Amino acid sequence: MLSSYTADLHIHIGRDMYNDPVKITASNRLTLPAILKEASRNKGIDMVGVVDCQVPAVLRELKQLIVQGDAKELQEGGIRFDSVTLLLGSEIEVNDAKGQGPIHVLCYFPQIHQMELFSEWLSHRMKNISLSSQRFYGSAKELQWKxxxxxxxxxxxxxxxxxxxxxxxxxxxxxSEILSPDLIDGMELGLSADTQMADQIEELHSFTYLTNSDAHSLGKIAREYQHMQMKHPSFKEFQFVLANKNGRKIQNNYGMNPKLGKYYRTVCSECLTYLAVEKSVCPNCHSKKHIKGVADRIAALKEADEHCSSRPDYTYQVPLEYLPGIGKKTYEKLLKSFGTEMHIIHQTTREKLALVVSEQIAQAIIDMRNGKLHVQEGGGGKYGFIK
Incomplete structure (x- = not known):
């Protein structure tokens, strides 16, 4: 029997078991055990992808959790901890691009054994295997084949x-300038794009879209995620979902309104003034340098006007902490009353919410559930915000 499961498949580790940095820009509190506990006990996520598992110290910590009996490898791939399944992932930087490069890619493997082989192979093709998102010295296609x-x-x-x-x-x-399309299993949209925007590029129509958090702190876990229809959370079932096989599929993508992304609008790179893409000089500081926004980049590549009819819905949402009025104490009160963030966002009624928080906050949660958020656009590395 198929059921619905929540998945966020792009989460970084800030520190390893020896308190050494993994993702330099990530929070020190973002450890492997903290991720697994936050995802299962507070967020209510069924499957997470940790994308720094090629790091030898992370692999040692995973095996230690299994030896201690706190986690176990699943026969169909993945590692079970409490109520969450961990997918072993690796984010890698490749720089054989025909444009200016480089690009980041995500690689996932079913078992620790395959990730160990991958880590050993990578260690001869990058300078520091112990850090996240490191440069791969080889071609993107070579990486795909491996x-x-x-x-x-x-x-x-x-x-x-x-x-x-x-x-x-x-x-x-x-x-196809740098990748083999037939060796790509899906596409991660990122925070500044949604389904409708991506489908303006015709060559993307055949791929399954993923919406993930790219979390660099515990609070950012599940700022984007998806509901997957599958038998149970495992690597094999994840593969079926990506291929839309045997009834497995993405049921719904949940993500931030692209306008909240920090690269949505084109801005002056010196003063962050919003620019019309055709303008070459900033009207504020007169700089000729700009950071091109995602919306304008997609417009330049646009080939199609309509998105694929078979796509699941894309619902605009944000973590509860993004909503005005929800601070740490209010957030903890909501979790204590209703369990997990996913339950609050998707299931708790307005009437029950209003018994715990103010009418205004209760209504804001319901508005978010229905995709009704008013936002100020972001750009140039500065996030947008909810009005």
């Missing part, structure tokens, strides 16, 4: 971000 050789999944990451992404900096016009 991932497939180890029964893995290959997904380009945050594909429209102006820096380090497939369409932002990687290619001039088409993904």
């Amino acid at each position: 991932v497939k050789d180890l029964q893995g999944v290959f997904i380009p990451a945050h594909i429209f971000t102006p820096f380090k992404s497939l369409y932002g900096k990687g290619v001039l016009r088409t993904l």
Whole structure:
């Protein structure tokens, strides 16, 4: 029997078991155990992808959790901890792009054994295997072939971000310039794009879209996620979902309104003034330098006017902490009353919410559930915000 499960498949580790940095820009509190506990006990996520599992210290910590009996490897792939399944992932930087490059890609593997083989292979092709998102010295296609050789999944990451992404900096016009399309399993949209925006590029129509948080802190876990229809959370079922096989599929994508993304609008790179893309000089500081926004980049590549009819819905949402009026104490009160953040966002009635928080906050949660958020656009590395 198929059921609905919540998945966020792009989460970084800030510190390893020895308190050494993994993702330099991530929170020190973002440890592997903290991620698993936050996802299962507070967020209510059924499946998470941790994308720094190629790091030897992270692999040692995973095996230690299994030896201690706190986690176990699943026969169909993945590692079970409490009520959450961990997918072993790795984010890698590739720089053989035809545009300006580089690009980031996500690689996932079913078992620790395959990730260990991948880590050993990578260690001879990058300078520091112990840090996240490091430069891979080889071609993108070479990396694709290795991932497939180890029964893995290959997904380009945050594909429209102006820096380090497939369409932002990687290619001039088409993904086949640097990647083999038949070895791509899905596409991660990123925070500044949604389904309708991405489907303006015709070559993306055949791919399953993923919406993930790219979390660099515990609070950002599940700022984007998806509901997946599958038998149970495992690597094999995840593969079926990506291929839309045997009834498995993405049921709904949940993500921030692209206008909240920090690269949605084109801005002056000196003073962050919003610019019309055709303007070459900033009217505020007269600089000729700009950071091209995702919306304008997609407009330049646009080939199609309508998105695929088979796509699931894309619902605009944000974590509860993004909503005005919900501070730490209010958030903790909501969790104590209703369990997990996913339950609050998707199921708790307005009437029950109003018994715990103010009418205004209760209504804000319901408005968010229905995709009704008023936002100020972001750009140039500065996030938008909810009005």
